[in-house]
Amino acid sequence: xxxxxxxxxxxxxxxxxxxxxxxxxxxxxxxxxxxxxxxxxxxxxxxxxxxxxxxxxxxxxxxxxxxxxxxxxxxxxxxxxxxxxxxxxxxxxxxxxxxxxxxxxxxxxxxxxxxxxxxxxxxxxxxxxxxxxxxxxxxxxxxxxxxxxxxxxxxxxxxxxxxxxxxxxxxxxxxxxxxxxxxxxxxxxxxxxxxxxxxxxxxxxxxxxxxxxxxxxxxxxxxxx
Numbered sequence: 001x002x003x004x005x006x007x008x009x010x011x012x013x014x015x016x017x018x019x020x021x022x023x024x025x026x027x028x029x030x031x032x033x034x035x036x037x038x039x040x041x042x043x044x045x046x047x048x049x050x051x052x053x054x055x056x057x058x059x060x061x062x063x064x065x066x067x068x069x070x071x072x073x074x075x076x077x078x079x080x081x082x083x084x085x086x087x088x089x090x091x092x093x094x095x096x097x098x099x100x101x102x103x104x105x106x107x108x109x110x111x112x113x114x115x116x117x118x119x120x121x122x123x124x125x126x127x128x129x130x131x132x133x134x135x136x137x138x139x140x141x142x143x144x145x146x147x148x149x150x151x152x153x154x155x156x157x158x159x160x161x162x163x164x165x166x167x168x169x170x171x172x173x174x175x176x177x178x179x180x181x182x183x184x185x186x187x188x189x190x191x192x193x194x195x196x197x198x199x200x201x202x203x204x205x206x207x208x209x210x211x212x213x214x215x216x217x218x219x220x221x222x223x224x225x
Contacts (some may be wrong), residue, residue, distance in 0.1 A: 002221050012020050024058030025065050032071045032082060033144075033171040039085045042078065069165050070170070087221075091174045095219050098211060104163060105194070105206035107154035112198045116153050120198070123149065124191045131184045139184070140171055146191060154196075170217070177220040186216055 011016040018026070031037050031052065049059050063080055066072040100104045123146045132137040147167050177183050190213040197205035 018056065020058040021061045022128065024054040025062040026050065027052045027054065027060040028059065028066060029071065029088070029168060030141070031068065031135075033168050033175070035172060035175045037082045039082050039172065041082045043072075043080045045080065047064065070169055085172060085176075090221055091218070093169055093173070094214060097170060097214050100162055100166060100209045101150075101214060102207040103143045104150055104156075104159060105198070105210040106203045107156060107159070108150055109198050109201050109203040109206040111155050112153050116149070116187065117195060117199050120146065120149055120191075120195050124188060124195065127191070128188050131188065136175070136178050139178070140175065142172065143174075143187070144168075148195070173221055174217060177217075177223075183216075183220045186220075187213075190216055201225050 006019055028048070036208060045059060045063075045186065046054065047055060052059070063074065067074050067080075071083055074084050075081055123142055123157075125148065127139055127142045130142060144167060148160075151163045154160070179190065190209065191207040194213065197209045
């Protein structure tokens, strides 16, 4: 298989200052969450090195990190496999996301600033533009940035680390729903509800908006399945 050009590299501004290990990790992770590498597929390390334009040591380091995050599986005597997707895993993931993302919203509602509200609004507008142009990879990259910003606003580093892993795993399931344009419209509106609740510093409304967003993902996933 061939990794899409957009998923092979990060924007130059994001690459600046990154170590080779971190860059390999980010490129590999993006290829996994956008399903450029298919669930259940066995990967040839040399081929991954070529497709991601990275050396063996950074790729091996990335494999270790991504295996710890559950995106890859290292199978003795067989090699590296992209972790399969199962509905049971998805439903368990949704339960954990509900608890952690609702907490994130309650914390963020107490700490958000006007510039952060503006940043979230701008990201959601970019997601809408990517939806209109049917740019799936950019849409997923921007959605990841939106959720990263929410975790940053919450101001809890441990929670941010947990959410980063959960969101990467959720995006692989979400990618399977993106053929349905109506779902993307729902996501954009759900983001708007989250932003409005945070701007009002209403912790209950923010938590409820996060809950609605995740349950919408659950509904789309079950519909797709």
